[in-house]
Amino acid sequence: DAEITQSPRHKITETGRQVTLACHQTWNHNNMFWYRQDLGHGLRLIHYSYGVQDTNKGEVSDGYSVSRSNTEDLPLTLESAASSQTSVYFCASSDRLVGELFFGEGSRLTVL
C-alpha cells in the first residue's frame, strides 16, 4: 500500500544544531506540505511544494528550509535549531490542489 513516512519519529537536539526531518511518500503526489502542531495554535503551514524544484513559504517559514529534488521526498531542515522550534512536525501530500491531504504520523522534535 502507498504511504507517507516521516523520520525520525522522535528527536532531541541542542540549540544551534542543524536538524533534518525526512518525509517520503509513495503515492507519486505532486503536492507536499510541512506543518507544525503546537498547543493553542493548531496546525501551521511551514513550507509546501507543488512539484520537483518547486518550494514555497508558508505562514511560519522563518528558520526552516525545504528542497524538492524528486517527487517522493520533501526534507525539512532547521539550519540552527532554537527552543521555539520544539514542536510536533507533520508532513502531508495530496494529488490535487484542493484534494484530501494524507498525513504522516508526525515527528516530535525537542530543542534543549
Next chain:
Amino acid sequence: GNSVTQMEGPVTLSEEAFLTINCTYTATGYPSLFWYVQYPGEGLQLLLKATKADDKGSNKGFEATYRKETTSFHLEKGSVQVSDSAVYFCALNNRLAFGKGNQVVVIP
C-alpha cells in the same frame, strides 16, 4: 485572507450524547471545506468534506453542511462513542488554513 475559527476549549461529554463543534470561515471565492480527525499518537486523517454551498459531507455518523450564508461548516454527531475521542480540525481548501482544533473526550 483565508481563516478558520473553531470554538474554544475542549469538549467533554458522555457516551451517546449529541456532539456539535462549531466552525466558521473567512475566504474569498468559493472554498472547499474539510473536517480532519486526529486520534491519539497519530497524524490527521480526512473525516468528511464539502466542495460547494449546501453540500453535506458525512462519514462514520458525523455530518457537516456547507452554509455559505452563515460561512459555517459545523460538525455534528447524534450519538458519540468512546472511540470518537480525538482532536477535530476544520480546514479551508486544505493547506490554506486550519482551525486550532478541538479536543473531544467521550466518557463511558
